[in-house]
Amino acid sequence: MATLVAPSNHSPKEDADVLWKAVKGWGTDESAIIAIMGHRNAAQRQQIRQAYHDIYQEDLIKRIESELSGNFEKAMYRWILEPADRYAVLANVAIKNLNSDYHVIVEIASVLKPEELLVVRRAYHNRYKHSLEEHVAAHTSGYLRQLVVGLLSSFRYDGDEINPILAKIEADILHEAIKNKKGKLDEVIRILTTRSKTQLKATFNRYRDDYGYSLSKKLLNDASDDFLKAVHAAIRCIDDHHKYYEKVLRNVLQGVGTDEDGLTRVVVTRAEKDLKDIKELYYKRNSIHLEDAVAKEISGDYKKFLLTLLGKEH
Amino acid sequence: MATLVAPSNHSPKEDADVLWKAVKGWGTDESAIIAIMGHRNAAQRQQIRQAYHDIYQEDLIKRIESELSGNFEKAMYRWILEPADRYAVLANVAIKNLNSDYHVIVEIASVLKPEELLVVRRAYHNRYKHSLEEHVAAHTSGYLRQLVVGLLSSFRYDGDEINPILAKIEADILHEAIKNKKGKLDEVIRILTTRSKTQLKATFNRYRDDYGYSLSKKLLNDASDDFLKAVHAAIRCIDDHHKYYEKVLRNVLQGVGTDEDGLTRVVVTRAEKDLKDIKELYYKRNSIHLEDAVAKEISGDYKKFLLTLLGKEH
Structure with missing residues (x-):
């Protein structure tokens, strides 16, 4: 469930007026901006942005960026963006800092539903005139590239079917590959980037049943390089993104x-x-x-x- | 331009009646089926299929499959299918015979526009309850898998921007990798699977300018293994699919x-x-x-x- 508290009725025009008064002239009324924007859902925020543009002929996001600063600005900027566009921005920021932030890419690729991820990839095209996988691939190499680009590019089947025999076979493949470190990492990539999430959850459960501990726990103890850390993040996001x-x-x-x-x-x-x-x-x-x-x-x-x-x- | 000759007006109900008469009872009137179906576009064929189903409570495609045989049946079956669904079927048939038919997958992945390819991937989900890349990945390995899954999974940027410096750099990377065989094949995969088609065409042209022959010509002479053959097919489909x-x-x-x-x-x-x-x-x-x-x-x-x-x- 959501935590956002938004009214079912609001007037985009009145909201735009309040925001305009909050940013015009000297000083900024941050509390007024929070009182409005902190209580509007994605559709409402886009209506406000449109109304603000129609009335004041300027982009609300640009204006707010110039009025605010620091973490507050960053949070408000991300919040106002339409969600798919926000993910595109988050991904692009992570790409620029990929040594430490590739987990953000893994997170976006692994938490979103397959159809949602496509919308983010389309938003990335519109904003950056390149594909998301193009930028990620250009900034990575080796197994890490294969995994992260594979996660981003995959359009997983979204159904509920489970093949228990396959879950057993692939739990064993994952165990062998991760136990022996160098063995069959391309099979780990294949499994994590192409199987449906429902199937993968069955595989992770089978792993727990057969080996007595979770695959992510095993990886947490062993994950020494970026590739295994990314595998760990992907498994955790797919298995239980709340956790x-x-x-x-x-x-x-x-x-x-x-x-x-x-x-x-x-x-x-x-x-x-x-x-x-x-x-x-x-x-x-x-x-x-x-x-x-x-x-x-x-x-x-x-x-x-x-x-x-x-x-x-x- | 198309070769199909289809009337702008047709009655799906009348067409369905003609087809029903052509398939009912003993024998089949193949000429009548050709006369209708050989002159109807994709939207019209779906209307006929729907009308046939509404009137006769059976699936026209299944009925035609059971009435016809051999190459004629195969061609008519593929023709009647809605285009994205047809590509899903073509891909699935190729996957079952992947040793000789992976070029069909490469062709679908490389000829279709990025948004068209997504629609095919969605059609594959609906028909086979798995993702297209999942099936391809399970039937391939090594560099061939990386290339073909990458081509299929990519959602290329579809704009017309060209970066000429990048074209030069990547023409050289392609040349080095393919000349030395084992060198930087993962870079060949990265370039072919993530760059926009417009950018890739610029890269191929730059290759021609700098080396005096085309990259696909070079590959045609040298392509000894499945991976290089798939690279060759991808380049030809991207560079000029009519040829x-x-x-x-x-x-x-x-x-x-x-x-x-x-x-x-x-x-x-x-x-x-x-x-x-x-x-x-x-x-x-x-x-x-x-x-x-x-x-x-x-x-x-x-x-x-x-x-x-x-x-x-x-």
Whole structure:
């Protein structure tokens, strides 16, 4: 479930007026921007952007970018974008910093539904005049390239059919390849990039049954290079993306790892989808409410905005 | 330009009646089937199929399959299918015979426009409950798998922008990799599977300028293994698919090679698109009209049907 609290009725024109008053002249009324934008869903935000453009002949996103700064600007900019376009931007930013951020690409490619991923790839074309896989391939090499480009390019079958014999065979292939490190990595890539998610979940479950621990646990202990780390991220995103996101948030809020933008990314991409489920997992795992952990870590308008998207009334 | 001659007005119900009379009872009126189906475009054929189903409560395609046989049946079956579904069937047949037929996969992946290829991939899901790349990957290995799955999975940027510096750099990469055989084959795959077709054509032209012969000519002389043969097919399909198809037809009609279904495949997939251009190229290259070459090679209803699709009045 979503955490975003948005009214069923709103007037795009009135919202545009409020935003215009918030940005015009000296100073900026950040609270007014949060009060509007923090309570509007994707369709409503696009209507506001259109209304603002029609009335004031300027792009709301550009205006807000120039008025705000730092993490707050970054979060608001990402939030206002239409979701597929936002993923295109997130992917492009990650490509520019691919040594540390390829997990963002893996995450987008592995969490989105097959049809959603196609829409993101189309948005990437429109914005960057290249394909997403073209940019990723040009910045990677070897097995990592094969895996990440394969994940991005795949258009998985989205049905619920499971082939249990195949799950057994491929659980064994994954085990052998990952145990022996160098063995059959191209088979790991084939399985992870082409099988349906339902089939892969069955394979991961079979792995647990046969080997007594999860494949991602095995990888967490062994993942020494970027390729295996990417395999690990892909498996976690496919197997249970709520748990994956909970971990991203935990790492950020505990200052572990390098995913600095993880907090903004998870909140803006999931607030309209399933951030409530992620919040519940977070509380279960950490015995602290996600809102409280966020409130302790960040401050100012950035904090106010993320807490609004997290559904906290204040 | 197309060779198909179809009326702008037709009655799906009347067509369905004629077809029903042609298939009911003992014997089949093949000429009546050809007279209708050989003169209806894709949208009209689907309307007829729907009307036939509404009136006679049976699937026209299944009925026609059971009434006809041999190459004529194969051609009529492929022709009646909706184009994306037809490509899905052609790809699936090729996968089952992948040792000799992977060029059909390469052809589909490389000739279709990016958005058309997505529609075919969706049709493959619907028909086979697996993704196209999943089946291809399971039946291939090594560089051949990487290339063919990459071609199929790619969603190329479809714009007209050219980067001439990149064309020069990548012409050199292709030259080095193919000259030295083992060198940088993963870079050949990256370039062919991710760059836009416009960019690739610029790269191939640059290759011609710098090396004095075409890359596909170079490969034709050197292509010893399946991987290089697939590279060759991909380059020819991307560079000039009319010339590629002319060559497929020439090989079939001169009894060269193993692409037995090539004649049917080219005629049914191109009759509504650009078979006229391919015919013109054929005549230029072979000094015999394609219709005459076809008429000499095949016979019976199969011949009558293909000549109808080729636009020959008789």
